[in-house]
Amino acid sequence: MNRGTLPILARLHSLQTSARIVPGGGRVISEATDRNPVAQMLRVMNETMLARSLRFVSAAGPSLTLDVAGRRVLRVTGAEGLTGAETCLATDVLEDEHKDELIKLFQGVALVREELHVFSGPAGRGGEEVSIGLPVALLADLLLVDLNVTEPDDDPVELPEVVVPPTPAEIAAGETGLSGFASAVGPALVAWLIDGGAEAGRTDGPEEMVSHLQGFLADERDSLERQFDSLSAAPGDAICMILGAMLVEGHSIVGARIGPSILLGVIEGDATTATLGAWRAALR
8 A cells, every 4th residue: 555545544534433413403523522622623624615604512502603615714703602702703704813812712612521513504704715714724733633533444444346437538528517526626636436326436546546435435425425414505415525634645535415426536735726616617
């Protein structure tokens, strides 16, 4: 196994967690036994690609509502039971000068020994520009948080044989849906596959990477569907998510759903803008 594949496998393993739904459509992201609930909070933000409103609610009472897009925190739109939120609430776009106050708000809502829930909805004030706001990776660095859970398998399982991808001519013949999305992202999408629907079996990229993606999706498709449903406007809706970024290796996992088809892929570098533009085109 080459060195470049290891961080991708680590990120896939970190996604193998079951979601626990709470009344009102939210989900538990941090248990009372978690040592660092702020880390779980940051990971949720880092998985948010399209503009969404994320409301974090502590079982102890405080809540914090943020507009998030493209792995950036755009603004604070609500704060209950928290002190010192006035400056962040008053600004339309968070900037570097707000990061210390924002971190204190994170720590005020993500309390140790208390469950932390997240509720997702439409962004409050747009979010078309992904170059504004504070990068989640920057906030994670300041808090010494690793955005990725990297626990390798002690006993790797044998993965199924990779489906032979269509030829370039077949793909170019009229790409729409998720295969068109993959092509529109461009060379930054170094490996991908589609499962389900009319596009099932389409793949591209190094065989080893595709094989790992295929094995993960075979085991975890239901769990991934639940993650999609927890962030989409309605169950089954089309959605695209960046599921996490490797800060050192520079890889992300992208997941997308249109109808019965799911795409899972590996993105090299920061392709947030390209991915967002490709997704908008895929939905037209």
